[in-house]
Amino acid sequence: MTTDTGGVYVRPGVSPAQEFDDLRNGFGAAWASHPDGRRERWFTFADRPVRFRIVGSGLAEDVFRAFSHLERAPADEEPALTIGLWDEGETGLGVDGVMPHDDLNAQGASFASDDGTLVVTARPQTRTAYRRVERDLCGWVADHRRLTQYELGRPLHSELMLWHKDRDVQAVHAGLVARNGDGILFGGPGGSGKSTTALTCLRAGFEYMADDYVGLELAEDGAYDGHSLFCSTHLEPDHLQRFPYLVPHAVPGRLPREDKSLVLLSNVLPEGLSRKARIRAVALPRVVDADRPRLRPASTIEALLRLAPSSLILLPYAGTFATEFEKLSVFLESIPTYWLELGREMEEIPERIAELLERHA
Amino acid sequence: MIESNCRLRPNGADVAAKVIDGEAIIMNLANGLYFSMDEVGSAVWEMVESGMALDHMAEALQARYEVSAETARADVGRLAEQLVEEGLVIVSDDAGQTGPSPEPVESAGPYATPTLTRYDDMADLLALDPPMPGLGALPE
Incomplete structure (x- = not known):
């Protein structure tokens, strides 16, 4: 083997x-x-x-x-x-x-x-x-x-x-932020805007669980909880410059493959980090040519297409791949899904996330 | 060219698919590629999973959509070739068994040529962490 x-x-x-x-x-x-x-x-x-x-x-x-x-x-x-x-x-x-x-x-x-x-x-x-x-x-x-x-x-x-x-906790390639324990999960491949969204929300006072990997667990009441795993974020140099508050804490990579800087958020805003949230909706960030970020409904299959490949292909699910894929599908069928179209005004992203929580928390 | 009386089946444990609301996503864990299919394509995929032969698939499409037998046969054949080329299905070796016949269905929307859309943005990322061996569920 x-x-x-x-x-x-x-x-x-x-x-x-x-x-x-x-x-x-x-x-x-x-x-x-x-x-x-x-x-x-x-x-x-x-x-x-x-x-x-x-x-x-x-x-x-x-x-x-x-x-x-x-x-x-x-x-x-x-x-x-x-x-x-x-x-x-x-x-x-x-x-x-x-x-x-x-x-x-x-x-x-x-x-x-x-x-x-x-x-x-x-x-x-x-x-x-x-x-x-x-x-x-x-x-x-x-x-x-x-x-x-x-x-x-x-x-x-x-x-x-x-x-x-x-433990039946499915690690998904996603970000997660929350307010008062009610969370929005961000799904999408690298470069889609998960980190931008999560880090902007952290700065705006949201509870931060992750910008990359989240443990997804079905609770007894049929809802889903998202668990934090790591408090690290990896940002490319241009991306890092968009978050001046992180720059003093960034550690550049040493190896050729390490083109991103590592930031341990526990060194930056430890009070903003949280362990867990109840997931109320899924947002799929994508970068568009617009000034302001906006929300649009997304279909379940669109959400699956954004969330499943990186979650299942990158993680050690060989052998139970089909089962894990099905579990992720069931999760996405159970929850509201939206596109989060990221415009140039990053500062407005937290407002859109707050709107989602008002609708679904 | 795949014979029209052949059946296809998903290619083992590395391939998983889901059809929701008339759209399909198919993933191939072995090479990191994933695919989507539109309404007609997802209907064909469901027929693949049911074990239907290609000629029966074409008949089913003809019954469900306003499409000629010739077009349906050509589209099913082309899509089957693509699915095989991408390693998503294999041709069943049970020659002579054509699987279930198409059942009467309500007419669906307008016909559109089924397309398989390929995404390769994950393949480069496979090298980030050691791939785990084929691990089943934890024994009870």
Whole structure:
């Protein structure tokens, strides 16, 4: 079940189960031998408590920052996910046969046990193993200073998408803002205006959940909740200049593929970040040649065409693709959908979103 | 050229489609391409999913729309070729079985040549994160 490994990540003769054991033992050794580098934090992912333990102060800072708006006190209950990571660069402890890939642009690879319950994900500087049934994830990082901007903004992206999916929380490629817990979801491919809309609304005092990935969950009453995952945004240089309040916090990319700057919004407007909202309508941003932004009704199929491809193709849904597609269709059939035509007057975008909430909240 | 008595079927677990309000979206997870089809095209797609043979599809279109048998056959044949070329369907190997016959239906709106619109803006984005292996639902 190996995909696109290019051979560089495979340790001959090492099964996924052995990968997990090696990573768990490596983490255990680092935790035991580096008490000064231990960091433990709890977060709320999709209303569920998640425990992180990290060995390496720099790695911990990098990882926790992307989830800081989701931090919580330690839970009395069993965590819904336990994550243990360590940094070889800081501890000097590695795993026999596991080497970093010098080309940070190289694509990673994932492979799974035959029953699909154990998934190993390898990237140039990291390797994780996730036991889906036990909800236990262990991982090695070669050197946190060489993590890509993408990994800093969305740590453990694939692994967390899979964890959400296993909880029936569908990660969708969308933005989400709200007022008083009532939210508008923004769907569309890259460049459609999701970030513009979400960041303009954040600045205007809306609650901000995401501009890129949202956990979509069907609630018991038949409505849908949207959960925040990461508090990062990635903006191209021209785009960034349209948000002067973000410029001082922007970290430019280092690698050729990293043409965007990373902004961790917890550093900018932490009080505006929120964990969750009840989704009242879907807006599909698109850039048009007009002065003022405006709303127009969109059909369900138009919404599906904007939301489904990037949500389903980019995320780890192989194997349950048709099911996830159907779930997304059912969601969109249940909710009002609109085009949000973005004109040149960005400042008016929040007014249109407020109008939508007045109609549907 | 696909024989008119052949049937098509969606191409495995990597292809998913949905028809809503007379429009269809079809996605191919294997290559990141996705497609839309208008009313007549989405009707053809539903016939593909029902296992209908191409000649029966043409008859069904003729019954539903004001279109000649010749045009319906030509359009169904061309669309079938496109669907195969894009890897969205495969020709069934159960030769001789023509599937369900068209049922009487109410006349629909005016006929328009079915079109398959192709979107390739996602294909470049597939490289952003490692593709996950084929994972089924979590065992109960």
